[in-house]
Amino acid sequence: MANVGRLPIRSEVEALHERIVATRRDFHEHPELSWQEQRTQRVILERLRELGLSDVRPIAKTGATGLVEGGKKGRCILWRADMDALPVPEKSALPFASKTPDVMHACGHDTHMAIGLGLAEALAARKEKFAGSVRFVFQPAEEAAGGAQACIADGVLDAPKVDVVLGLHISADVPLGGINVAPGPFFAAPTAFRITIEGRGGHAAAPHQSIDAVVVAAHVITALQTVVSRSVAPSDAAVLTVGKVTGGFRGNVIAESATLAGTIRSYTDPVRETLLRRTEEIVAGVCAAFGATFEFDHQTSCPPLVNDPAIAAFVREQGVGYFGANKILAAPSMGAEDMGVFLEQRPGCYFWLGARNEAKGIAGRHHDPAFVIDEDALLIGVEFGLRLIEGQLSAK
Numbered sequence: 001m002a003n004v005g006r007l008p009i010r011s012e013v014e015a016l017h018e019r020i021v022a023t024r025r026d027f028h029e030h031p032e033l034s035w036q037e038q039r040t041q042r043v044i045l046e047r048l049r050e051l052g053l054s055d056v057r058p059i060a061k062t063g064a065t066g067l068v069e070g071g072k073k074g075r076c077i078l079w080r081a082d083m084d085a086l087p088v089p090e091k092s093a094l095p096f097a098s099k100t101p102d103v104m105h106a107c108g109h110d111t112h113m114a115i116g117l118g119l120a121e122a123l124a125a126r127k128e129k130f131a132g133s134v135r136f137v138f139q140p141a142e143e144a145a146g147g148a149q150a151c152i153a154d155g156v157l158d159a160p161k162v163d164v165v166l167g168l169h170i171s172a173d174v175p176l177g178g179i180n181v182a183p184g185p186f187f188a189a190p191t192a193f194r195i196t197i198e199g200r201g202g203h204a205a206a207p208h209q210s211i212d213a214v215v216v217a218a219h220v221i222t223a224l225q226t227v228v229s230r231s232v233a234p235s236d237a238a239v240l241t242v243g244k245v246t247g248g249f250r251g252n253v254i255a256e257s258a259t260l261a262g263t264i265r266s267y268t269d270p271v272r273e274t275l276l277r278r279t280e281e282i283v284a285g286v287c288a289a290f291g292a293t294f295e296f297d298h299q300t301s302c303p304p305l306v307n308d309p310a311i312a313a314f315v316r317e318q319g320v321g322y323f324g325a326n327k328i329l330a331a332p333s334m335g336a337e338d339m340g341v342f343l344e345q346r347p348g349c350y351f352w353l354g355a356r357n358e359a360k361g362i363a364g365r366h367h368d369p370a371f372v373i374d375e376d377a378l379l380i381g382v383e384f385g386l387r388l389i390e391g392q393l394s395a396k
Ligand SMILES: [Zn+2]
Pocket: 107, 143, 366, 367
């Protein structure tokens, strides 16, 4: 493990380590789906009150917040942790596996809450010593939509006005003892789409009397593969995936309609607009060619997550000091993360915290029923998070 720099006494560190592991395991045993985090909320509110935080209150229906106020006035740093689990049946074989059937902390948000509470405890213990304040936000419904917006609507960015937003995601990919952080776009904006193609049904043996929606859908899917490859600049990141196809009744009936569902991912509004415009033009053109009609619906649930260049450089620099230069990755992804909603409002940085440990056989995949992480990442998260918060509190 890296040095235990800012936490003064070994016994204090060990006691904190035991508490955050116990906290994480309790959340892991009792996972709750998006917008249903009632028990989780209760546990967090109780803990924040015990720690003596101010402005402890429920937010965003099933979320929670609290403030650690330093001895002197200064900047305000917001630390965000998400709370929700997934509709995944746990198959991890952990002794503290989920007790709720078909619900599991398979993305690691249990660890985010444990690290958040560990940070709140460490900061509350030294609040007289620092200037400024730290707002903790426990956000519901990251895996669904609207959790981040609901927290902001409940005023977490104001009173005191937040200067910088920080947070982390545990990573089953990044090795323990390292991070992944980069300036600029780090997660993509996700746009869900649905294309409904209407043809004309009929007997499979009389295709000339019909408009086969399955054939049209097949051409649409193939033509859509050119949206990214032919209409987006090679230097811009973009994804278009058709993940679901439905249509038809049986093998000897020509389908009257077919539906395609998919996702578009982009880092910028202009690229998203290009992807949507070309998708619609291609669907319209192909459908017209075959005499079919269509509907095209889409919804973008959150913005891209864009890290502030200066604050990302600060996180990287702290990471080099704490983990070592060869332990810092800089690999943005086209995944989605609604922390981007906070980072649209305030400068800040979000990063991946390594928790993979192949030497111990800990090599999970996010959202998988067998998802696992190395719990040594919890204390590392608290220590490194503390460095970041203290560094940002004293920044000019
Ligand atoms: Zn997830």
